[in-house]
Amino acid sequence: MLLIVFTLSMFASATLLFLVEPMIAKMLLPLLGGTPAVWNTCMVFFQIMLLAGYFYAYVAMKWLGRRTQIVVHLTLVLLPLLVSSLPLHLPRGWEPPTQNSPVFWLLGVLVVSVGLPFFVLSSSTPVLQRWFGDTHHKQASDPYFLYAASNVGSLAGLMAYPFLLEPLLRLSEQSRLWKSGYIIFVLMTLACAALVWNSKSRLATMNLAEAETAATKRIWVERLRWIALAFVPSSLMIGITTALTTDVPAIPLFWVLPLALYLISFILVFAKRQLISHDWLVRRMPFLILAALVPVVSQTKLPLALLLTLYLLVLFVVALVCHGELARSRPAVSRLTEFYLWISVGGVIGGIFNSLVAPLVFHSVLEFPLVLIAAALLRPPIDVKALTGSALLWAKRKDWLLPLALGIVMLAVIIGVGHFGFKPSRPLNILLFGYAMLWCLSFGKRPVRFAAGVAALFFASTFYPGSFGHILHAERSFYGVSRVTNDPDGKFRYLFHGGTIHGIQSLDDTKSREPLAYFTxxxxxxxxxxxxxxxxxxxxxxxxxxxxxxxxxxxxxxxxxxxxxxxxxxxxxxxxxxxxxxxxxxxxxxxxxxxxxxxxxxxxxxxxxxxxxxxxxxxxxxxxxxxxxxxxxxxxxxxxxxxxxxxxxxxxxxxxxxxxxxxxxxxxxxxxxxxxxxxxxxxxxxxxxxxxxxxxxxxxxxxxxxxxxxxxxxxxxxxxxxxxxxxxxxxxxxxxxxxxxx
Structure with a gap:
């Protein structure tokens, strides 16, 4: 009974949490032109609120007694029903700025419209899991399997939105339905509280040796590793969402698919039984990273179905590997809320990097290849023999010398191709980058060497004109990346938005007044x-x-x-x-x-x-x-x-x-x-x-x-x-x- 009630409560909270994300984002789209940055900024907000919820759970579990925790949390759960936060709606009279980036305006709207209920739901996963871990249930010593149950609920909420709620219900109807679901969640949380109100904490009886062992593991190296392993999938998820919705509409389906795979990776790695071999995934990861890099370095526009499949597969495998490493290093139940807190910190940093920092620092979508390089670096080594002495020193030198050679050769070839007047084409791309990819793949067993090879390959490719031609100007805003280029023949000037041409002008002065492209x-x-x-x-x-x-x-x-x-x-x-x-x-x-x-x-x-x-x-x-x-x-x-x-x-x-x-x-x-x-x-x-x-x-x-x-x-x-x-x-x-x- 105890296990069923807690499992269903966590499932309900997670389902509501991930139903509200695409719902509120869709409410906001009409105010901001349908840009994919709306969803990415919403994701940053959701991650920040998740971090806030986990921090509250960490503080409450550490400093408050059992019954005080229960009273405080139940008050918090009831609060959205008492302060008119529900049904969800956007505040009236809020219009986005026209001259400046609307990021902070958007974050403010999200705080007002959905901040409180989202905070409550985000805090419930670690709180309920810790309550269960404090009981004397036979599975309470390792309650991380409940995290998998929570992510199943998250996945159910995500998939229900584009396939059930969005096609069948209006936004106002969706909001009212969500409020009904929240009331059910409140009742289930009350049931959980009643079940643990009189139980004694299992952790209170933990002996001193166990406590000392737990304390010795609280080292910053471990925490930083948790942050890094959480950062990469989070950043990659948002980067792939941006890549997918730059040239196709920013609709909930294309938001949901990357996030769904991200959640499934948590479900699989924290399940009691591993369905996919971790070592098998680690071995396939180098090939997939290079495959995802092909459209970036060659500036090739792939068919939607192929691009969607490739990017989602890469995200799924990278998330499984990184989250698998997290699951392998999970601490004892006494540090459960701390573990989730640091994972959340990594997720927030990934979101902030992609949605707030990258648009200000980069003129193109550089965060996607950069996080692929980070993923290559974090991947565990494959069948690397233990080396000592001069052999180890020489291997470490080759970790940098071989990628450097790859970058120099690629750069020389790209410059030579341009010098002899070869125009970018699919056969040239295959010839130019195919061999380089195979060379880089040979570095795959050693993470540092492979990551450096990927970085060298990407750096050299920035000198390749590709489909954009000679770039005169590149500028990035909240609404996307705009590029001004000349074609290789010097006949036309193009305006690209993302990968799509949205303006052409003849460079011949006698024809410069002639509308071209779609407007002839x-x-x-x-x-x-x-x-x-x-x-x-x-x-x-x-x-x-x-x-x-x-x-x-x-x-x-x-x-x-x-x-x-x-x-x-x-x-x-x-x-x-x-x-x-x-x-x-x-x-x-x-x-x-x-x-x-x-x-x-x-x-x-x-x-x-x-x-x-x-x-x-x-x-x-x-x-x-x-x-x-x-x-x-x-x-x-x-x-x-x-x-x-x-x-x-x-x-x-x-x-x-x-x-x-x-x-x-x-x-x-x-x-x-x-x-x-x-x-x-x-x-x-x-x-x-x-x-x-x-x-x-x-x-x-x-x-x-x-x-x-x-x-x-x-x-x-x-x-x-x-x-x-x-x-x-x-x-x-x-x-x-x-x-x-x-």
Whole structure:
């Protein structure tokens, strides 16, 4: 009975804890443009609150008597129900800053909205586990198996959200359901307290020799090792989440998968029976680290399914190895809360490093390869013979000399490739990095040598131009990494956001006013602007998403242009004539409003714009909150009579048409689409990209005029709503239904 009640209580607390994480993050996404940094910052907050909960548990167990502990903890558990923290909701009137990073604003919102219940739940795992460890149950001497049960609950909560709660329930319904679950957790905690209220502490009878033995193990070397082993999987989890959601939407599924594997690793290593051999994992880890490094060093864009599989497999194996080392070094039950405290410290440092330090210090996502190097260093050695004397000295020297040789050779080859004019390509990448990877893999038995080899390989690869070409400028903000580059032929200048091109300009002065990429004059964008010029030659145009500013060159004399851009770094790049001259040449008086478009468009007068075009991006997609019922109603209010609403939906990973068709039908708007995906080799050479567009309007005439003014007859066709497609709202969306998995 005792074991069942404690197991179910810990399962319930962990389930609630990890249900609330994606739920509150999804509530916040509409305020911050759908950027993956929202989730990463939320993860830092969750880790800090977890550390605070573990610290409270450590202090309470160390300084308070049994019954005092119980009274204090029960009071804490009841507090969220007494101070109106539930159901969960965001505080009213809080709007993110537009000029500065919203990180600290976001942390403040999280403290106010979910801080107290999250703190309570995070403290319950070590408190309940320690209460059980103090009993005379036959399994109380090693209660770490309850940590596995807790992580099973965490996993259940995580997986339930994207596959059950998100597709079926609105956010308000999810919040009310979560409150009901919290009440059940309170009742179960009361039951645990009742079961241990009169029991004597098993630890109180521990003899002096055991206490002295426990005390001798409290050394800082051990604690620092715990911190390091917890740091690497935590940092890698957030780094992989960033990598996965840079070019695909920041949706709960892609947050949940890395975190789920992270939790499963704890379940497996702290279980009573080991299902996967620790030594087997240690031997496979070098190969997987190098495999994960391939897209980074070669700047190759892999298919989503392959990238997802590779990164998640690497995270899982690294987490199993690091957490396995933690499980092997777990202390006696008397130090249980201390052990969890130091693990939490490592997790928090990993989160802070990735989410707060890295965006300020690095111009690109360097934290991912750096933590792979740290993982290589922490990995236990493989079949290393005991050496002494000169043999040991020579082996240690080779730990640095061989990686140095690898780095020098790689650097020389990369410089030579550039000197002889070889352009980056898949065969060249295989030839260039394949041999280097095999050479580095030969260092795998010795952790220091292998880590140094990985570092040398990564350093040399920074001189390889890859798909980005010659980088003129790189800048990182809360919203991602922006790069300005020239192509190897010197014909075009590119603006990259993450790994996706979001602007091209010809370096030929005679062609520098020509919109390229998705916005060419002979493509759908040209059709849209020609129609708008004929209909409203002196109209106002709003464009959501600045990019390089190419749309400015579609502007006719007498028309005014207003850009809405959330990322200050993109604005700085587009306005700087050193990088792009679309704005300075074509629309020097264009207005740029910084901030989220949904929030800023509310301030525009109703009926202000004859055309609203959405080309906002978070990686390779329109942020979800810009394609909801409430968003479309806002756009309708801001459109002038006869105005049109435009969506640029060119996308590698999402099929947006069904959602937009449902929204148009719901808003009683006419809708048409243009599929301009066939682009000739000559057009590609001239800088044109395949594109897809959707236009909505109140009346059929606007759609008819668009088809009439098209440079390609029959390009614009109506879109029918698919039967059963549910309308997205601010309270409901389901991106799983529109992901392209192939």
């Amino acid at each position: 004059r002979n493509g759908p964008a040209g059709d849209i602007f020609r129609t708008e010029q004929a209909r409203l030659p002196h109209g106002n145009i709003a464009v959501v998403g600045l990019g390089a500013g190419a749309m400015a060159c579609h502007l006719a004399p007498g028309q005014t242009l207003t850009y809405y851009e959330i990322d200050p770094s993109v604005t700085g790049i587009a306005e700087n004539p050193k990088y792009f001259t679309f704005l300075s040449q074509c629309a020097p008086n264009a207005k740029i409003i910084l901030g989220d478009a949904r929030l800023k468009l509310r301030d525009a007068p109703d009926g202000q714009y004859g055309l609203i075009s959405l080309d906002a991006f978070s990686g390779d997609t329109i942020p979800m909150h810009l394609v909801t019922r409430e968003a479309v109603e806002l756009y309708k209010r801001k459109l002038a009579p006869g105005g049109v609403l435009v969506f640029q939906i060119s996308n590698l990973y999402l099929q947006m048409s069904p959602i937009l068709a449902a929204l148009a039908d719901d808003a009683h708007l006419k809708i048409a689409t243009a599929d301009d995906t066939y682009v000739s080799p000559k057009e590609i050479e001239d800088g044109k990209f395949p594109s897809r567009w959707i236009v909505m309007a109140r009346d059929e005439k606007a759609i008819h005029d668009l088809a009439t003014n098209s440079s390609t007859p029959g390009r614009w066709v109506p879109v029918e709503r698919r039967q059963g497609t549910r309308v997205w709202t601010d309270d409901y969306s389901n991106l799983l239904s529109i992901i392209k998995w192939h």
